[in-house]
Amino acid sequence: MAGSGDALERIDEKTKARRVDRRRSEQCRVWSRYGYIIVKKLIDDPTLDIVWSGLERRFRSGRIRLEREPAGGQDPYPGAFLNPHRKSGSLCRI
Secondary structure, eight states: OTTHHHHHHHHHHHHHTTSSOHHHHHHHHHHHHHSOOOOTTSSOHHHHHHHHHHHHHHHHHTSSOOOBOOSSTTOOOBOOOSOGGGTOGGGGGO
């Protein structure tokens, strides 16, 4: 990513000054390099279950339709759906 060199220097400075712990430092490095981080268990399992159930209901009812967008000849999975929160209130829980 553009400007990541400066970001990495700032992360190093803050880590050395103990203003950022090692875990956060690593998250910042990943963010700087890839533009995202994965935060395990950011959303609790019961909430995810409710949200996923709501989405599945919308898929089955046809309110959210996932069109085929094969990534290859044997890809059995449907494509993406942008802004599903507009069609499934369960996403508002997050």
